[in-house]
Amino acid sequence: MTDYNPIIVALDVSSIDEAVSLVSALKPHVGAFKVGLELFNAVGTGIFQAVRDQVGDDVSIFYDAKFHDIPNTVAGAIRAANQHNVWMVNVHATGGLAMMKAAVAAAHEAAAPPLVIAVTVLTSIDENVLNGELGVSRTPEQQVVALAKLAQQAGCDGVVASPRETAAIRAACGPDFLIITPGVRPTGASLDDQKRVMTPSEAIKQGASYLVVGRPITAATDPAAAAVAILAEIQAG
Numbered sequence: 001m002t003d004y005n006p007i008i009v010a011l012d013v014s015s016i017d018e019a020v021s022l023v024s025a026l027k028p029h030v031g032a033f034k035v036g037l038e039l040f041n042a043v044g045t046g047i048f049q050a051v052r053d054q055v056g057d058d059v060s061i062f063y064d065a066k067f068h069d070i071p072n073t074v075a076g077a078i079r080a081a082n083q084h085n086v087w088m089v090n091v092h093a094t095g096g097l098a099m100m101k102a103a104v105a106a107a108h109e110a111a112a113p114p115l116v117i118a119v120t121v122l123t124s125i126d127e128n129v130l131n132g133e134l135g136v137s138r139t140p141e142q143q144v145v146a147l148a149k150l151a152q153q154a155g156c157d158g159v160v161a162s163p164r165e166t167a168a169i170r171a172a173c174g175p176d177f178l179i180i181t182p183g184v185r186p187t188g189a190s191l192d193d194q195k196r197v198m199t200p201s202e203a204i205k206q207g208a209s210y211l212v213v214g215r216p217i218t219a220a221t222d223p224a225a226a227a228v229a230i231l232a233e234i235q236a237g
């Protein structure tokens, strides 16, 4: 990316055509595109080249793989993903220090290593699930901050976390650690199924580095205009 633009658009669609048409319309207005489990499993690894064939090589792609396995397997998966030349890839921090270190080492074997990001606690997991089902006695915020520090120790470039925990991570991990924040909604937008939301400018003020935005852009009648409006809201804030 040349100019810093904090918007990462979630390409939550199930065909190459839909993905390419969104990327073509949005490329001048956003920082990057997220290929997640839905699109990846619908289309396969060809999605990365298909996007580049249509819109050029300079598009930044975040492969939201959420790898979580033993260190050797995750390292192998990252090594295989290196061939897709993505800008950013992620793993689950709960895979532990050795797994995250193995992911970072495998990423660094690439000529242009992807940023390695760790998912802390999924926003669908609340205190009841964390304590009652998973047997973790910390609060979600304590667990998020502990996992963010572990990810930093492993050499990860940053974490995915809800806007609610962003300020605590920023305080614990310093100014250079990337914080990727989903669950943002522009003022007045539909919440869809997101519950713990903040506006884009609030999330940036809390210390977020990048915002993952899906439906407020992809489901808009004019996705490019929606992206431009979100960027304007951030800049005005």
Ligand code: C5P
Binding pocket: 010, 012, 036, 121, 122, 123, 124, 160, 182, 183, 184, 192, 194, 212, 213, 214, 215, 216
């Ligand atoms: O459409 P919406 O803006 O809600 O999309 C948010 C994107 O961020 C989706 O791709 C979703 O999977 C992802 N995400 C999330 N909450 C998390 C992690 C990822 O909403 N905790």
